[in-house]
Structure formats: structure tokens, C-alpha cells
Amino acid sequence: MTSKHIDHAVPLIRAVVIHPDGRSDSPRLAEERLEEAVGLARALDLDVRAEEIVRVRKVAPATLFGSGKVDELAALVRAAEAEAVVVDDQLTPVQQRNLEKAWDAKVIDRTGLILEIFGRRARTKEGRLQVELARLDYERSRLVRTWTHLERQRGGTGSTGGPGETQIELDRRLIADRIVKLKAELEEVRRTRGLHRKARQKVPFPTVALVGYTNAGKSTLFNRLTGSEVFAKDLLFATLDTTQRTIRLPQGRPAIVADTVGFISDLPHELVESFRATLEEVGEADLILHVRDIASPDSDAQARDVEAVLEQIPAVEGRTRRVLEVWNKIDLLEGEAREAVLGQAERLRVQGKAVAVSAWTGEGVETLRETIAALIDDDPETELTLDPSQGEALAWLYENGRVTARETDEAGRTHVKVRLHPAALGRFERMFGQGSSRVR
């Protein structure tokens, strides 16, 4: 690597981002994919000096790009004085090494980039463990392939076991040991979380899970809804772990909102595996809010990617999955485009399918709350009569259900109509059964 010039307060690493086009069957435009890759690189604090789409017709096993292209790109890397090159695709370890040599710069592939970003954004212990495990998995596969490659270079001498081989064997064993340890730690963290989840299920609040393509605005909306300060920046993947908070819906009914992982196209398989637990929690939610950046030209392709991930999440038996789309960032739309989006959203809103908002300005957020409340409010209505002494029971009902009517008769008894989750009703009867009677 060349020497670094300190010309920023924080010296940034100068980089070139290259998107190899023609290798994926994604419906997304190459320009959009390049833009996303540049966004990811910036999220890693790289100073992106040049970006380019390179059409790959035929993959060169040793370097991915043909040799003429490799030379051409070397000139670009030199001109940009780049210390790092992001290749927005999967590279084999051999390709990575050969390109590093040819360009005299560090080369990072897409998986490496995403792992690095997830690693920096991890907020909870579980998140950190998940990423670390995914990273080791990635490294292990690299070592294996590197080793095979070395062996081939030596002409297949096999069992002589040169120093290089021993070192790699050792590295592999260290990685394997570390993986075993991490898995055990992760298991422990998950067990604890499982207990928390059970405890939460006893509190019969409906749960709402926020999902969405990375940068759609989940954290910002989460803050809007819960009034809390969750790390939200103009960076991709600000969210990594599920963060949960209670919100009050109109009429005071509580719900738990969970902010979850940001989705991305072509998520490395190592990560898909490690986020399975988080995704399962999404599957258990009473309502899924699919947050979309409706102002992005890439909005539809992003939505398809998210839907594809959601389809893979196993459904909870006996429950239909409800998804409400939140069309975010409407403040970025103007004129006819804005009118068209708002009109379409309004038609979908009456069907309980979409609400247009700006998490940034707060526009539409009240309507969103009402729509959420209406969608999760399918608890049966119960009529209860409370004795005059049961003020505490009444307070409990306000706290845990939605009181729709209340009347006091001449004898001082209170007649209440309340929408309550069946489990909450069970609890109410155990706690306050004597002195109250159920009408229906």
C-alpha cells in the first residue's frame, strides 16, 4: 500500500469503486447498483475518487476482468491515487490477490465490504457475535481455497507440508476453535433473549416489526414512532440489531415496535444464516411494517428484494401475515410525482396496505399510527362490570387494553367496554376476578 497523505482532519482512504456488470440477473440497473456500492464504500469512510461500471462478458478466472481491462483500470487507480479498490461482486481469493498485485492497492469484494460495515454497525452483543461468525466463515473459505491454490502451484507435491502449508493449517485450526467458541457464546445470548421474548409474550401487547431495504429510513421512523434516540445517520446499515420499544397508539393502546436489520440485495449467505434468529422474530410479529424509500428510483426493485426475504421467513402457524407498506421520504417528492404517489397511497391506505409518510418531517405519521392501530386491533370486545372499589382494575384496563365505552350506574358500579387480547383478559380475571363480572 502506498503511503497515506494526511489531508483531512481524519485521513480517509482513497478508493475507486468498480461495478462489474452482466454477472447478476438482478432487475436493477447497473447505475443503481454502482450507486449503492459507492454508498456502501462511503459508509466505510472511504474517500471515493472514481467509480466505474465495467461490462464483463466473459469471466477471466485469474482476474475476473480481461487483461486489457485490468491494465486500463490500473491507470484509473493510479490517476485517482487510490489505496483501495472496491469490486462490487464476489471475487475468488486468487482474483483478489492478482488484482491487488496488478493495481498495487488493497482490493475488497462485495462480501468483504458488507461484512466490514455490518461489523462496525453492530450495536448489541448478539449482533457483534453474528458478524464475527460470518466473517470467520468467510475467511475460512478463503483459506481453504488459498491453500488448494498453493498446493497446485507447487505441482501437487502433496504431503511434504512446507512452512506455508503448516501456517495455513494452523490458521485454519485457530479459526475453527474460535468458531466453536463464538457459537457457544451466541447460543447463550440467544437463550437469554429467548427468555426475554417469553416474558414479553406474557405481556400481551401486539408487536410490530419494522423491516426495509437498507437506508429506507427504518431507524428514523422508529425514532418518530417511539420518540427515542436510536443511532440514525446518513449511512447504510445504521441498524443491525433488533431494538425494541413500546409505543402508544391512538386511544392509548400500547404496542411493541421492533427495529430490525436493513436488507440489501445479494446479502452474503454467511450473513443470511447468522440473521436467521432476527428474521424469525420478524415472522412472529403481529404486523410487519415494510418501510420503503418511495423517492428512490430503485424503490420497486428494493421492494422486490425485501419481499423475497420476507417470503423465506417461516410463518407462525394459524396466523396470516399482515404487511403494511410505509412509503417513506415523501418530502423529497414534488409536483406531479408527489401527487401521483400520494393518490396511490391513499387508495391503498383504505385497504390497509400502504401509508405515505415522511419520517423526517413527521407528515403522515399520525395516519400511520391510526392505520397500525386499526390493523392490529382485532382483539374481541368484552363488557365488564366493576364494583366501586375496583379503581385499580379500571386503571389496569386502560393500561393494557382499549377502553371504548364507560358508564357508572346508580349503585356506583362501572360498566366498561374494552378491547382486550384474550391472554390479557385471562390475566385480568386472575388478578381482579372477584368483584368484576363479565357480560360477554
Ligand SMILES: Nc1nc2c(ncn2[C@@H]2O[C@H](COP(=O)(O)OP(=O)(O)OP(=O)(O)O)[C@@H](O)[C@H]2O)c(=O)[nH]1
Ligand atoms: N428526506 C428524508 N430523509 C429521510 C427520511 N427518513 C429517513 N431519511 C434519511 O435516510 C437516511 C437513512 O435513514 P435510516 O433511518 O438510518 O435508515 P435505515 O432504514 O434504518 O437504514 P439501515 O440501518 O441501513 O437499514 C438518513 O440519512 C435519514 O436521515 C425522510 O422521510 N425524508
